[in-house]
Amino acid sequence: MQNTNKSRSKDSLKKVLSAQNREQMKYKVRKFIFGSKDTEGAGKLAVIYLLLISIGFVYLYPVLYMISKSFMNLNDLLDTSVNWIPSSLYTNNYVQAFKSMDYWKTFRDSIVIAGVPTLINVVICAIVGYGFARYEFKGKKILIGLLLFSFILPPQATMMPTYVFYTNIGLINSLKAFIVPALLGQGIKSQIFILIFYNFFRQIPKVLIEAAKIDGAGHFRIFRKIALPSAAPAILVVFLFSIVWYWNESYLTQLYVVGAFTSSADTYHWSSLIVSLKNFENSYNNARSVAGSGMVDINESIKMAGTMLSILPLLIMYLVLQKQFVESVDRAGITGE
Amino acid sequence: MKKGRKIKPGRLEQRENMIGYLFILPWLIGIVLLVLWPMIQSFQYSLNRIKLLPQGMAMLYVGTENYSQIFLTDPDFIMGLETYLLETLIAVPVIVSFSLIIAMLLNQKISCRGIFRMIFFLPIIIASGPVMQQLADQEAASIPMMNVTMIEQLLDEYLPHVLAASITSVFSNMITLLWYSGVQILIFLAALQKIDTSLYEAAKIDGGSKWECFWKITLPTVKPMILLNVVYTVIFMSNNEQNSLIVLIYDTMLSATGGYGYASAMAWLYSVIESAIVIFFAVLIMGRKDVYERRAKKYRRELKKEKRLEKKIRKRGERNERKYAKHKQKQEQRQSEKSA
Numbered sequence: 001m002q003n004t005n006k007s008r009s010k011d012s013l014k015k016v017l018s019a020q021n022r023e024q025m026k027y028k029v030r031k032f033i034f035g036s037k038d039t040e041g042a043g044k045l046a047v048i049y050l051l052l053i054s055i056g057f058v059y060l061y062p063v064l065y066m067i068s069k070s071f072m073n074l075n076d077l078l079d080t081s082v083n084w085i086p087s088s089l090y091t092n093n094y095v096q097a098f099k100s101m102d103y104w105k106t107f108r109d110s111i112v113i114a115g116v117p118t119l120i121n122v123v124i125c126a127i128v129g130y131g132f133a134r135y136e137f138k139g140k141k142i143l144i145g146l147l148l149f150s151f152i153l154p155p156q157a158t159m160m161p162t163y164v165f166y167t168n169i170g171l172i173n174s175l176k177a178f179i180v181p182a183l184l185g186q187g188i189k190s191q192i193f194i195l196i197f198y199n200f201f202r203q204i205p206k207v208l209i210e211a212a213k214i215d216g217a218g219h220f221r222i223f224r225k226i227a228l229p230s231a232a233p234a235i236l237v238v239f240l241f242s243i244v245w246y247w248n249e250s251y252l253t254q255l256y257v258v259g260a261f262t263s264s265a266d267t268y269h270w271s272s273l274i275v276s277l278k279n280f281e282n283s284y285n286n287a288r289s290v291a292g293s294g295m296v297d298i299n300e301s302i303k304m305a306g307t308m309l310s311i312l313p314l315l316i317m318y319l320v321l322q323k324q325f326v327e328s329v330d331r332a333g334i335t336g337e
Numbered sequence: 338m339k340k341g342r343k344i345k346p347g348r349l350e351q352r353e354n355m356i357g358y359l360f361i362l363p364w365l366i367g368i369v370l371l372v373l374w375p376m377i378q379s380f381q382y383s384l385n386r387i388k389l390l391p392q393g394m395a396m397l398y399v400g401t402e403n404y405s406q407i408f409l410t411d412p413d414f415i416m417g418l419e420t421y422l423l424e425t426l427i428a429v430p431v432i433v434s435f436s437l438i439i440a441m442l443l444n445q446k447i448s449c450r451g452i453f454r455m456i457f458f459l460p461i462i463i464a465s466g467p468v469m470q471q472l473a474d475q476e477a478a479s480i481p482m483m484n485v486t487m488i489e490q491l492l493d494e495y496l497p498h499v500l501a502a503s504i505t506s507v508f509s510n511m512i513t514l515l516w517y518s519g520v521q522i523l524i525f526l527a528a529l530q531k532i533d534t535s536l537y538e539a540a541k542i543d544g545g546s547k548w549e550c551f552w553k554i555t556l557p558t559v560k561p562m563i564l565l566n567v568v569y570t571v572i573f574m575s576n577n578e579q580n581s582l583i584v585l586i587y588d589t590m591l592s593a594t595g596g597y598g599y600a601s602a603m604a605w606l607y608s609v610i611e612s613a614i615v616i617f618f619a620v621l622i623m624g625r626k627d628v629y630e631r632r633a634k635k636y637r638r639e640l641k642k643e644k645r646l647e648k649k650i651r652k653r654g655e656r657n658e659r660k661y662a663k664h665k666q667k668q669e670q671r672q673s674e675k676s677a
Contacts, residue, residue, distance in 0.1 A: 055457075062472045147368075
C-alpha cells in the first residue's frame, strides 16, 4: 500500500519534472530561434541572411548576366539549353569590342576627362566649402540657399544658353568645357561636394584656428596647414565620387567635350568609354565596314562585352578601394548636420 | 594710437569675415556666370522662336506662344509629364524605404558585412545611363523569377488603368530602382551608425521591443536623412538620362520643328515642376510631427487647460468668499438691527 503510494508520488513527480523539462525545452528553442533581448536568435539571423543574400543576388544579377553573356559565342546564344554557363570560354567578343571601341585611346581619354576636372573639383570645392564654413559674412544664408537651389535645378534649364556661351568663347569640343566650370565651382554635382566640405570644416575646433592666428598664420596659411590636412577623409570621398560621376557622365561629355554635332579634323578628338558605349552599335558597324570580313555581325554578347569593358576600370578601382568607399562616408560626416 | 580712430569691438572680426568672400569668389563668379545668367537667358529664349543661321541665332519674339503650344498642341510633353509624375511619386517612396531597410539590415552585427556592403554599394559605381540602357535592352533589368504580367492583370482589376500601369512599371524595372538606391543606402547607413547605442540600451531596460525602438528611436533620428534622401532621389530620377522628358528636351533642341526656344520653354516648365515635387515631399515629411512632438504638444495643451481650470476655481472661490463675507455682513447687520 505504502509502496504503491510512493511509486505514484514518484510518477507524478516525474510528470511534473518532465513537464517542467518540456517547458524549459520550449523556452530554449524559442530563445534559440527568436533570441532574447541580448542576443539574436538563430532563426532571426537566418531570416536576415536570407534577405540579404536574396536581395544581394538581385543586385548582382545584371552584372552576373553581363559577365555570362559576354563569354558566349553565337551558338550558345541561340541554343536555348545554354542559360548561364557558356559551353566554352569564348573571348572573341572582347577582342571585337576592344577593337571597335579603340580601347586604349578611349581609355586614356576617359581617365583624363574624369581625372583632370576631379582634381580641380577637389581643390575648388575645398576652398569654397572652407569659405562658407569658417567665415560669417553678410548674405551667407542667401548664398547657401542659392547653392541648394542650383543643386535642385535640372541642368537642362541652363544647358542651351551655356552651350551657346561655350561655343562663343571657344570652349566646346575640348577638355576646357569641363575644366572651366570645375574651376568656377560648377562642375558635375559640385554642390554636393561643397556641402560635404562645408560640413566637414565646420567641425574643426575654432580654438585650433585661433591658436594658429596668434602664432601669426594668415588666412590662406591656416587653410593650407590646418584645415586641409585634417580634411583627408572628406577629400577622399569627394575625389572618389567625383571621379565616378565624371566617368559615368555621358550626356554632358558628349555635348561639350566629345562634340556631338560639330567635329573638326584639326583638333584633338576626345572620346570616352561611356560615350562610346552609348554609340556602341554605330561605332561597331563603322569599324566593321572598315575592317571588312574580319569582324562578325553585332550580337548581344558583343554588346555585353562592350558594356563590361567600359565599366571594368571603375570596377577594378572599386574592388581595390572598396574599404575606403565604405568607411570614408562615415568619417567624412556627410550626415553631420 | 591716434585719437578718434577707435576700433569698435567686432570690427576686426567683421573685416576678417570679408576674406570669406575671397574664398567663395570662384563659386560666386560661377553661379552668376553659369547658373543665374543662363537661367535668365533661357527664359528669354523660351519667349522667342529661334532659328540657327550660319551668322548666328535669329530670334523672333513670340511671347508665350511656346508655352501655349506645349499645353495645347503638343501631345508628347504632357503625356511624358503624366508618366513622369506618376512614376516619380511611386518610385521615390519605394526607393527611400527600401534603402532604409537595407541600411538597417547592413547595420546589424553580422559576419561578412564587408562583402554585403560591397555588393550593395556596387551600383553607385556602374549605374550610369548607357550601361543601364544596355542592360535594359537585354531585359536584364527585371527580376527573372517575377511574373510581371500576372501582377499587371491583378492590379488592372482593382485599380484604375493609369495607376496600375505605373505600378507595373515599377515592378518590371525593379532592378533599375534598386540600383538607384546606392547613395541613399550609404547616407542612411552613415546616419544609423551615428545613433547612440545607449539610447537602445535604455529602451531595452525599460522593456521596449525592437519594433518600438524602430519607431521611437531610429525613425525620428534619421528623419532629416529621409528628407535628404527624398530630395536626392527626386533630383536623381529627374535629371537622369533614362528620363523620357530629358530625352524629349534634348531631341527638341536639335530638331527642325522645335529649336532652342521651344526646348527652353520645356526645360523651364520641367524645372518648375521638379521643384514643386521637391517642395511637396519636403512639406510631407517635415510637416509630419513624430510621436514625441505630438505628445509634448498635447501635454502642453493639457497643462494650459489645467491652469485655466485652476484659475477658474480660484476666482470662483474668491467670488464665493466675497459673497459669503457680504452675506455674513448682512446677517450681522440684521442681527445687530434685531438686537437693537
